[in-house]
Amino acid sequence: MTTIHLVNPFASAFGGSERRALDYHALLSTDADVILWAESDPDVALAGYPFRRLDPTGGILPHGGTLVLLGTFAERRHWLTRARPERLIIVYNTPELQRLRSLIEFASEAALPEPELVFPSATHRASAQMAGFVDWGFYDFNLFRSAPRPHGSDAFVVGRLSRDKDYKHHHQDVRLYRQLVARGIHVRLMGATVLSERLGGNPAIELLPAGAVPAPSFLQSLDAFVYRTDPIWREASGRVVVEAMACALPVVAGRSGGYRELIVHGTNGFLFDTHNEAIGYIEGLRADRSLAQRVGHAARATVVSQFGEAHIARVREYFLHPPLSTDGPAFR
Incomplete structure (x- = not known):
């Protein structure tokens, strides 16, 4: 079974990167061994999730498998080479292009697998001027739906x-x-x-x-x-x-x-x-x-x-089965 390591600080229960990581965990866990790695003490509101606390000093690190770095805002170079991933995915979802470039350069210098990039929109991918897979994320359309306004003021x-x-x-x-x-x-x-x-x-x-x-x-x-x-x-x-x-x-x-x-x-x-x-x-x-x-x-x-079932299936396929090529239209 494939092992997928999802790495994020998990500092906020309301952050986009955190929610994306938890969605990936839910989506992929039936088909892979998916591990949530917290780079800091997780938000107490996330206490119910099975986190492992990443500790480079103590040697508690992801090892092998598919390593997914959600966000580029954390410093990871001091432990990445020891993780020895077989596949490296960077989810780039913040406007911090220099951090992304620095991380890609480090991966090359450290002889890590060439990073695959995941962007949350085609607009963001175009702003980086790099190839990559676009995933807008997952949404519960049964929870997020139209409902009558609560009774009260008629004000707009x-x-x-x-x-x-x-x-x-x-x-x-x-x-x-x-x-x-x-x-x-x-x-x-x-x-x-x-x-x-x-x-x-x-x-x-x-x-x-x-x-x-x-x-x-x-x-x-x-x-x-x-x-x-x-x-x-x-x-x-x-x-x-x-x-x-x-x-x-x-x-x-x-x-x-x-x-x-x-x-x-x-x-x-x-x-x-x-x-x-x-x-x-x-x-x-x-x-x-x-x-x-x-x-x-x-x-x-x-x-x-x-962003319905077809979108979810496309994302599942991407993470579970590495694409043979990233030169197709889905990655540009």
């Missing part, structure tokens, strides 16, 4: 969720939320306590820490989803955008993220370049609820068709 509610980090928020977002509230729109933000000094105290703006509410329930409390990040952190794919689309929400998103591949502007979502464009699209959705419903239904249809 716009929101977003992310990790609670400054770079996950655009520097113009505070202004955007204040202007939406001034127009009678309620704003609900999860993973936004970093904005509390600038936005706290307004009853029409709800600020929640990351994970305060299950993501499906949070998304189902919204009428529209708005999303963009700081320009220094270009979103490689945007898992939360896919989840919002799965919940049949009309998405209004900044144009720079990898999620733009999924959005046909005006049909299953809206892409904006300027602050005023974002406000205009949100106002249009509030004024025309039938438009919001049509766009939301089209959004869900898009992600369900693209």
Whole structure:
């Protein structure tokens, strides 16, 4: 049986790399011996998973098999050569290209297998100008689905969720939320306590820490989803955008993220370049609820068709059976 080592710090239960690693573990464990290696003490919220604590000093390391490095943000060169993998896969899902190049160069110098690259979107692959396999990740479309809004205020509610980090928020977002509230729109933000000094105290703006509410329930409390990040952190794919689309929400998103591949502007979502464009699209959705419903239904249809069983089978095949060549169209 193939052994697959999944390596990640597992520092946050809400991080994209962590969730991807756990999804791979669930997908591949029936067909391979899959081991979760934690490079740091895992988030306590992940206590139920069978982690092994990676300890280079004590010699507790992955050995042989397929080694999958999820993310390039951790320093691994001090133990990689001792792992002696038969196959090396790097999941590159953050905008840190120099780190990726450095890791690839090290693998070559250390006579490790030539790294295969996995990207979370074709946009992110193009930005790296390297060949690789694209995997958008897995989504539970039974959990992330449309549901009736909870009873309460009739106000139009716009929101977003992310990790609670400054770079996950655009520097113009505070202004955007204040202007939406001034127009009678309620704003609900999860993973936004970093904005509390600038936005706290307004009853029409709800600020929640990351994970305060299950993501499906949070998304189902919204009428529209708005999303963009700081320009220094270009979103490689945007898992939360896919989840919002799965919940049949009309998405209004900044144009720079990898999620733009999924959005046909005006049909299953809206892409904006300027602050005023974002406000205009949100106002249009509030004024025309039938438009919001049509766009939301089209959004869900898009992600369900693209990331269903055929997508999952393709990813399983990639990890379990090394491709004979990475020169085909699936890798460019």
